[in-house]
Amino acid sequence: MIEVQDLAASYSEKGSKKIVFENLFFEVSSGVPLSVIGPSGCGKTTLLYLLSGLKKPEKGEILFRGERLNGHRREIALVLQHYGLLPWKTVFQNASLGLRIRGFSKKETKKTVLPILRELTIDHLLDRFPNQLSGGEKQRVAIARALALKPSLLLLDEPFSSLDAFTREHLQNLILNICRQRELALVHVTHSIEEAVFLGEKALVMNEGGYDLLSINGVGMAERDSEYRKNDLFHQYCNLLRGYLKR
Amino acid sequence: MFKGRTLMAVAVVFGIWYVLAFLFKTPILPYPHTVFSTLPLSMERGLGNHFGVSGYRILLSLSWALITAVPLGLYLGRRKRIDELVSPMIYLIYPIPKIVFLPLILLLFGLGDLSKIFIIFIIVFFQILVTTRDASKGIDEEQILSVLSLGARPKQIFLHTIFPTCLPKILTSLRVSIGTSIAVLFFVESFATENGLGFFILDAWSTLDYLSMYTGIMGMGILGVVLYEGVDRIERRYCRWMFST
Numbered sequence: 001m002i003e004v005q006d007l008a009a010s011y012s013e014k015g016s017k018k019i020v021f022e023n024l025f026f027e028v029s030s031g032v033p034l035s036v037i038g039p040s041g042c043g044k045t046t047l048l049y050l051l052s053g054l055k056k057p058e059k060g061e062i063l064f065r066g067e068r069l070n071g072h073r074r075e076i077a078l079v080l081q082h083y084g085l086l087p088w089k090t091v092f093q094n095a096s097l098g099l100r101i102r103g104f105s106k107k108e109t110k111k112t113v114l115p116i117l118r119e120l121t122i123d124h125l126l127d128r129f130p131n132q133l134s135g136g137e138k139q140r141v142a143i144a145r146a147l148a149l150k151p152s153l154l155l156l157d158e159p160f161s162s163l164d165a166f167t168r169e170h171l172q173n174l175i176l177n178i179c180r181q182r183e184l185a186l187v188h189v190t191h192s193i194e195e196a197v198f199l200g201e202k203a204l205v206m207n208e209g210g211y212d213l214l215s216i217n218g219v220g221m222a223e224r225d226s227e228y229r230k231n232d233l234f235h236q237y238c239n240l241l242r243g244y245l246k247r
Numbered sequence: 248m249f250k251g252r253t254l255m256a257v258a259v260v261f262g263i264w265y266v267l268a269f270l271f272k273t274p275i276l277p278y279p280h281t282v283f284s285t286l287p288l289s290m291e292r293g294l295g296n297h298f299g300v301s302g303y304r305i306l307l308s309l310s311w312a313l314i315t316a317v318p319l320g321l322y323l324g325r326r327k328r329i330d331e332l333v334s335p336m337i338y339l340i341y342p343i344p345k346i347v348f349l350p351l352i353l354l355l356f357g358l359g360d361l362s363k364i365f366i367i368f369i370i371v372f373f374q375i376l377v378t379t380r381d382a383s384k385g386i387d388e389e390q391i392l393s394v395l396s397l398g399a400r401p402k403q404i405f406l407h408t409i410f411p412t413c414l415p416k417i418l419t420s421l422r423v424s425i426g427t428s429i430a431v432l433f434f435v436e437s438f439a440t441e442n443g444l445g446f447f448i449l450d451a452w453s454t455l456d457y458l459s460m461y462t463g464i465m466g467m468g469i470l471g472v473v474l475y476e477g478v479d480r481i482e483r484r485y486c487r488w489m490f491s492t
Contacts, residue, residue, distance in 0.1 A: 049392070052396055054392060054395055054396060072395065072396065072398050074398060077396070078392075078393075078396040080389050080392060080393050080396075081389070082387075082389055083393075084389050084390060084392065084393025084394075084396075085393070086390065086393075086394070086407065086408065086411065087488050088411045088414075088486065088487075088488045089407075089488075097394070097397055097407065098397035098398065101394070101397050101398055101399050101403050101407070102397075102398055128491070129487075129488040129491045130488075131488065131491060131492075132491050132492065145397070149397065149398075
């Protein structure tokens, strides 16, 4: 679905150019989710912005369904680390925003958004504002907003980092289910090794000065559930990632 | 319009006034009830008309300031390079008391309403401009990215993110500007005019008619309360999320 070829990113600091990453090659397809993991500042979020089309690569190219990615595409949905909800919009208005921006009528928007809010069990919070929601509820609204656009690629930027352990696991299961049911391709940036292994079938381990692309598909997406966290294979993959992160 | 807390505040102000009037026992500081008893006489002398004229001047100058300073502030806040060029000019002009330009303003706009409205406008313009620019500058980039990632165009980013983010701060600057504009109003109505609350107060003062003077002062207070209440209503309606818990 998405193919990354010779991608590079850098930034300027005191007049000199600092390379964040370079020579990056990988591809992501539906049913084979990719977890991106690495220390702070290694360019994980930058990579996600490039994949979403919000930023243009200075070198290399990103192909989405065989076409060069030039700006934002409706089929690519991004959920940001701090949810990106607008405080002055209610849950329903936030979840509907993408559709409203694209000129959908109120009726069409309602028809699309309400079932998603129901699926994410936040349909009882329609008129609440984000400051009246818990972290987990905010995250569900952000996911609902992304899903309302019927994407084929879902990009998540450390989506569960500020949630408690219970909510985190619950939402991880939810994301897996959503990706399975909708056949979504998933790229997921995280700091958590366990999360990377649970959600990903492939892992892109980004370290300063290089990257490793690993296969971590011990249990296929279809069979993956909470029990997988207790599986020996799960722990083996966690240790494998740990080893690569230390290098 | 008036809630319990507003009535309580009024009661406290009048309570303090009563205590001071009792302590000083001077005609310059009469009891509130004596001032109230003078109200019908002051109305006959055109207090209502003076109130209307002052309200018109304030509303017009605040409207001009909002219409010009808010878009400019929002724009400067989002355009770093232009802001870097314009900000030194703002910082140079902002601290200068605009009253010093009075002779020039009178020369340009004459002795009528326009010069009075203009001087209030130019003073509050900078207050609103600087606050709006800073609010626009401080917008969380993640919010902009989140709307961009939904396919928003510049106009939609402005409507859905930039303006709503800045609105509470614009309203705060408006509140500050109301206080400033009423203070300046008193000054601008002290020359070349025979109407407005400032004129009414000074006229009563010069004839030692302290009771009428206080009715004029109360008029200014009421003008402030009406304007502040208006801003509060706008805030409760358009920034509803701030009051949700």
